[in-house]
Amino acid sequence: MQIRNDINFLRAIAVILVVLYHFNIQGFGLGFIGVDIFFVISGFLMTKIIIEKLESNTLNLFKFYKSRAVRLIPALFFMCLVVFIMGWFFLFNYEFEILSKHIFSSINFFSNFTYWKESGYFDIVAKEKILLHTWSLSLEWQFYLIYPILLYFAFNNKKRIHDIFYFLTFLIILSLASLFYISTIDPTANFYLFPSRAWEFIVGGIVYIISKENKFKKNLTTLLGYSILLFSILFPYDTLWPSYVTLIPIIGTALIILYQSNYTLYSNKIIHLIGLASYSIYLWHWPIVYIISKIDYTNNMIVCVSIFSSLIIGIISYKIIETPIKNYLNKKSNKTIDLLQKSFFNQLHVVNCS
Secondary structure (H helix, E strand, O other): OOHHHHHHHHHHHHHOOOOOOOOOOOOOOOOOHHHHHHHHHHHHHHHHHHHHHHOOOOOOOHHHHHHHHHHHHHHHHHHHHHHHHHHHHOOOOOHHHHHHHHHHHOOOOOOOHHHHHHOOOOHHHHOOOOOEEEHHHHHHHHHHHHHHHHHHHHHHHHOOOOHHHHHHHHEEEHHHHHHEEEOOOOOOOOHHHHHHHHHHHHHHHHHHHHHHHOOOOOHHHHHHHHHHHHHHHHHOOOOOOHHHHHHHHHHHHHHHHHHHOOOOOHHHHHHHHHHHHHHHHHHHHHHHHHHOOOOOOOHHHHHHHHHHHHHHHHHHHHHHHHHHHHHHHOOOOOOOOOHHHHHHHHHHHHHHOO
8 A cells, every 4th residue: 555645744743752752751741642643543544445445345354464464463573572582681580470471462462451450551560561562552453353344244234435434433432432431430441442442443434434525625624633633732631541632632633634635744754764664663662661761761861862762773673674574474475365265255245144
């Protein structure tokens, strides 16, 4: 899929916000909204991929899962391997046992459940968990597993993109209802679990449907989106997250990606590279946060070097791990996947027609 410079720019903004927030840089206390930005972008891109495949009758569910696995797993696995080796040498036995459990849940994409049971994301003890940031990757994978199946049934029952809009709207309402209900009984579950977060992804899907069906003034829509996003960074919130306040960065992000804009800043080579490497940067920045939390979090020089190291190591990982392995695996043909796909969709067709 062709890279949209505006979305890649948003990725760069999102990962920079998260990194600066985790390194406790003053003025970026709401930088965690970068994760919410990523969720909307993911929902938009996945909806585009799935709907286009459904419209051309070429959706291959197993190939979709393979492409997502190829996108996420190699860089994640390598980062976990490095962390495992470091833990072997530097952690006490009980700490290493906990790390091993966290690695297992991270590479199997259920770490959000693990951290939900252990503590809140904003707790001080959270800094002691070197793979805490993988909770969002687990959510992402759970979205990948569920979403194409939902769209497959909805599309084959409705056949019209117009009706998919109402279907996605219904899913958003369900997710928001669960968000507000769970917030009254278990705020930590609200942060980590998919039902309370699904609406953020699906908003991206709504944006894709609207972009196909309607026309707006692109520059006006984009500038409004950036204004809302800037406001959300500066907003003095005093509530749990996610909550009704989360609507602010979600709406801002949605307006930015609604229609493709092409500002000169998007072509900046450094920003563009950070956007491309945003996943790897996200993977590596938190282990570095963990390390400097053990050294000196108040030394400005150490913090600056650590932020720079997060970017450089992330870019190196993108160049030598993420991209080469992804390109290699994507080129390999897999007849088994084609056979499994044919069998699986025959079964889906039977269920759908019954």
